[in-house]
Amino acid sequence: MPKALCSSAMNGAQIRAFCSLGQKEQAFLKRIFEHMGLSARGYGKILKVARTIADLAGSSEIKKEHLAEAAGLRGLEEKYWGGSHHDIT
Numbered sequence: 001m002p003k004a005l006c007s008s009a010m011n012g013a014q015i016r017a018f019c020s021l022g023q024k025e026q027a028f029l030k031r032i033f034e035h036m037g038l039s040a041r042g043y044g045k046i047l048k049v050a051r052t053i054a055d056l057a058g059s060s061e062i063k064k065e066h067l068a069e070a071a072g073l074r075g076l077e078e079k080y081w082g083g084s085h086h087d088i089t
Contacts, residue, residue: 007048007055019047021062028064032071046070 010018021029033043047062049070054062 007052010048010051012044015044015047019051019062021067025062025064025067029067032067036071036074038074042074046074049073 007018029043029046032038032046036042038046046067047070050062050066053066053069054060057066059066
């Protein structure tokens with residue numbers, strides 16, 4: 001599998017390889033997914049942004065706080081550039 005140069009360039013196989021989650025994080029992302037009514041594409045975008053946030057924090061694992069920050073950014077994106085606002089707190 002080719003190495004992705006940046007998270008935005010990751011394909012589905014790379015997302016599965018580089019954005020794996022622990023059980024707590026999987027459950028948390030599931031709640032975000034359901035609450036925000038995300039599509040599969042939106043789910044993948046949150047994972048990729050969370051991977052970037054984790055990398056910037058120096059973490060090899062994506063943690064709940066990385067997912068929360070990514071979801072918050074997704075909410076801002078929808079509010080200001082694409083649709084309705086979702087409160088994910």
